[in-house]
Amino acid sequence: MIGLEHFLILSAVLFAIGLYGSLTRRNAIAVLMSIEILFNAVNVAVVGVARYTTPFGLTADNVDLLLTGQVFALFIVTVAAAEVALGLAIVITMYRNQGSVEVGEANIMNH
Amino acid sequence: MTGGIEESGIFTAIWWVIATLTVAAALLVVFLQDLVKAAMGLIGTFLGIAGLFVMLNAEFLAVVQILVYAGAVSILLIFGIMMIRDTQRGSQANSLRIPAFALGAVLVGIITFVVLDTQWNLLGEAMLTAAVQAGVEEAFSDSPPVLGGLLLREFVLPLEAAALLLTATLVGAIALVKGE
Numbered sequence: 001m002i003g004l005e006h007f008l009i010l011s012a013v014l015f016a017i018g019l020y021g022s023l024t025r026r027n028a029i030a031v032l033m034s035i036e037i038l039f040n041a042v043n044v045a046v047v048g049v050a051r052y053t054t055p056f057g058l059t060a061d062n063v064d065l066l067l068t069g070q071v072f073a074l075f076i077v078t079v080a081a082a083e084v085a086l087g088l089a090i091v092i093t094m095y096r097n098q099g100s101v102e103v104g105e106a107n108i109m110n111h
Numbered sequence: 112m113t114g115g116i117e118e119s120g121i122f123t124a125i126w127w128v129i130a131t132l133t134v135a136a137a138l139l140v141v142f143l144q145d146l147v148k149a150a151m152g153l154i155g156t157f158l159g160i161a162g163l164f165v166m167l168n169a170e171f172l173a174v175v176q177i178l179v180y181a182g183a184v185s186i187l188l189i190f191g192i193m194m195i196r197d198t199q200r201g202s203q204a205n206s207l208r209i210p211a212f213a214l215g216a217v218l219v220g221i222i223t224f225v226v227l228d229t230q231w232n233l234l235g236e237a238m239l240t241a242a243v244q245a246g247v248e249e250a251f252s253d254s255p256p257v258l259g260g261l262l263l264r265e266f267v268l269p270l271e272a273a274a275l276l277l278t279a280t281l282v283g284a285i286a287l288v289k290g291e
Contacts, residue, residue: 005227029195030140033149060243073169093287
């Protein structure tokens with residue numbers, strides 16, 4: 001039987017994959033894609049906790065609060081969409097300025 | 112809240128299939144050299160996670176996931192990949208490979224230990240009165256009105272902040288790319 005633990009551990013595995021990708025990839029767009037996996041892993045955990053656990057003091061009047069986790073996930077989706085749009089704009093500017101999107105070569109601010 | 116379809120073996124089988132496909136697609140994103148193929152893996156990951164949301168009784172979020180991620184975000188990324196010639200020759204991994212793998216493995220180990228060790232306050236085991244039980248069933252089976260109510264009451268300030276964030280992002284992205 002599938003329970004909360006399954007979803008949380010799956011979320012941890014996805015998070016670790018995204019973390020590995022965002023640390024090891026050299027291409028800035030590949031790093032952005034790995035960061036999207038990180039956001040999605042967190043969403044799975046948040047929605048899973050909202051589905052399987054019960055808050056203290058749950059009554060018939062405040063049963064709506066059970067879906068707080070889903071509201072959090074909606075906000076994470078919004079922030080992730082903003083992040084990818086701005087990230088791509090930065091990557092395109094970087095490509096224009098130095099002709100490369102390698103993360104290791106982005107050292108223009110070092111001088 | 113338990114009982115019914117979630118106890119059945121078919122639910123477990125479908126969960127394992129979706130989980131395996133999602134993790135496999137995520138591995139493609141991280142390891143494939145060709146970024147267009149990696150983006151296809153990313154779409155697979157997004158669709159798998161939408162499937163997980165359906166299994167978590169969050170159908171509205173599943174639809175949002177498909178619209179925003181599998182639709183908009185992945186198309187944006189593919190446009191980015193195709194606009195930048197640099198990505199055609201692939202993306203090599205850098206020298207951090209072994210430390211990053213160790214970090215990920217340690218993270219999974221710690222989270223697994225904590226998750227299994229925690230005494231979760233589970234909904235299925237809680238002593239709920241019949242009225243609360245009915246409310247819980249209702250909230251999960253018909254979630255969009257509940258989500259709308261929460262967004263416009265408890266979370267109205269974050270909602271406005273998110274609107275402001277999106278506007279600022281739009282203006283910022285245009286200002287960055289437009290140049291002089």
